Amino acid sequence: MLEHPSPAQPGTAVRRVRGSLMAVAATALVALASCGAPGSGAGTPADATPTVVNTAAGDTPATLTLFSAAGLQAYEQGLADAFHAKYPKITVKLRVEADTNFNTVLPRLLASDSPPDIVQPYDLLGGVKDNLLTDLDAYDKAYGWSEKVPASALAPGRVSNGVIGSGPLYQAGGSAGPLTGVFYNRDLAARIGMTAPPSSIGELETLLDKAKNAGITPIVASNQDGLVGHLYNLLLGDYLGAQALSDLVHHKPGATLDSPAAVKATETLRKWVRAGYFDADVNALNQEASYGRFTGGKGLFFFQGSWIVQTLDKNFEGRYGVFPMPPADMGGKYAGMTSNTLAFSIAARSKQKDAAALFLDFLTTPEAAKVAVGNGYAALLSGPAGKPAPSLSANLTDQIQTGYAAIAADNGFDSWLQNSAPAVDTKLTQQLQLLMSGKVEPAAMVKTLQATYADALKSGK
Structure with missing residues (x-):
């Protein structure tokens, strides 16, 4: 599995280990309810x-x-x-x-x-x-x-x-x-005139283009270990919707990945690869090296979970922030894995x-x-009416809390596709590496993952 916290937080790419995240601010928003009658x-x-x-x-x-x-x-x-x-x-x-x-x-x-x-x-x-x-x-x-x-x-x-x-x-x-979302380099964001978090995939793509045109690597990612899967899962949550992605992970009868929405998510990732938004050696890069590139100022965006703040270079503290993955369309719902x-x-x-x-x-x-x-x-817990607005001006802890709250307001918490079955975990890493190297088409990748998922359900593995 990719790094994810269920129920403990992750610390490495492919197995669950326990650790601690950087403390994040929270607002206590609900009072204890006392109701019901005594009974035995x-x-x-x-x-x-x-x-x-x-x-x-x-x-x-x-x-x-x-x-x-x-x-x-x-x-x-x-x-x-x-x-x-x-x-x-x-x-x-x-x-x-x-x-x-x-x-x-x-x-x-x-x-x-x-x-x-x-x-x-x-x-x-x-x-x-x-x-x-x-x-x-x-x-x-x-x-x-x-x-x-x-x-x-x-x-x-x-x-x-x-x-x-x-x-x-x-x-x-x-x-x-934790919040799984989009980490960004504050200095590089300022260089391209980024003043607010993008509110749609289209706006995010505009920022990616600006970074590329400015000679900045738009996305830092590692895919030797399949961690481009963080971005892929966020795209799946956007285009399928959080509920549909969760239905797959939870084996709901009739749930399927083989859909136009999943193909659209996969096509979006392939489009970004072809546009040159990733380093050419993304398939050879591992997690630790990707951390080094991000903290070394070698890229604008880093799609990750907030557990990473415990391992990022302390000298980079204050120079980066995070916002939730924007919805596919402006005004759409936030989604993210947690x-x-x-x-x-x-x-x-x-x-x-x-x-x-x-x-x-x-x-x-x-x-x-x-x-x-x-x-x-x-x-x-439960909070005031309305969805909090992510901001670039807030400090990191407030950004993590606000991003988490924004996803919660849209009931957008979902899980990782690879959590659906060990076989899907293995196959997804392989397919992402093929996609990033231009050796598989999006529709074919989706069909392969769906077939792996269906076989895993039949075999119980």
């Missing part, structure tokens, strides 16, 4: 579908266990401490497992007689299928999570008939994650579901947002 049914062990909930669980002493991967320990301990400060009668204790063992150990723990109460399962479908996770719909209704959190941030926590994206809610909380680091599940066998649900509701509060921001995420 929700706390029953192995009750995977509670119907009666107690939203006053904070009045009763309790100790919850949160199963944490080591790479997220500091972040999740911060959430636990902030929750205890707000609800002093409830303590959240972390049980920490090495990152390499987390996936293997978690299913066994969930099936045991002493499971953790709160988890972030990698295999949500398996957890639901095996009745290891709690259906959170009753809590959603009681606390109003669907009104507080963008639908596209909750969608990856919904499961229906073995498909993610709709149906009952099994993972919930607030909304926090993952929700404030989403958690409750074990079906938990004996303290009401207290655990209160913790999930806490994740929609300003206090939880502050912890997320302190650990390097953009955080959005």
Whole structure:
């Protein structure tokens, strides 16, 4: 897979590792909702579908266990401490497992007689299928999570008939994650007269042309490792729409990549290659080298995720910014890849579901947002009406937060196409390298990726 944070942040191109992003500013925008009537049914062990909930669980002493991967320990301990400060009668204790063992150990723990109460399962479908996770719909209704959190941030926590994206809610909380968008060199942007973020792909192409005519490499990218895929996925989100891209990743029946919209996205990338917007050695360039070129002032734009700020040259600090990928057409919707680091599940066998649900509701509060921001995420809860306007004059942290909020306002959070199947991940890197070298046509590339996707679904791989 390309670097992406699900649920932890990425640090390398093709595998998930844990790290920290540069802290980003957040505005706490929602108050805790307290509603519902006390009840006892929700706390029953192995009750995977509670119907009666107690939203006053904070009045009763309790100790919850949160199963944490080591790479997220500091972040999740911060959430636990902030929750205890707000609800002093409830303590959240972390049980920490090495990152390499987390996936293997978690299913066994969930099936045991002493499971953790709160988890972030990698295999949500398996957890639901095996009745290891709690259906959170009753809590959603009681606390109003669907009104507080963008639908596209909750969608990856919904499961229906073995498909993610709709149906009952099994993972919930607030909304926090990285911004995947367009990084830019401030000095080079000023040289070409760029005074505002582009509001459409057409405006972005005008800027690319200006950079090329000024002798500036328009786009820095690495494709030895397939990281042109960041740009490609952003184009897919623009032309397909975030929902259609998410449907593919989540294996929704009938979802297909073989469409005019996907071909248009692929044609756009091919057009940019032919226009000379990339360095000629893009297929030979790796991630680390691309960082060096961008921080060395060798290019205007860099399509990446906000996790990169932790690895960019510190001497480059203050000399670059970021804005969300512009929509395909002016006035269209923003879209971008992210993952929700404030989403958690409750074990079906938990004996303290009401207290655990209160913790999930806490994740929609300003206090939880502050912890997320302190650990390097953009955080959005619910905010004022209207979509925030990205700006070139804001500082980097505000730009990351504003870009994330703009995508959230359009329910534009989606995922990486290569997350749909390992075979698609491998094939996409190959096809992008062929496209960048002029050895495959856009329509043929789309058909190849669709065939790989369909075969992966049939084989279950």
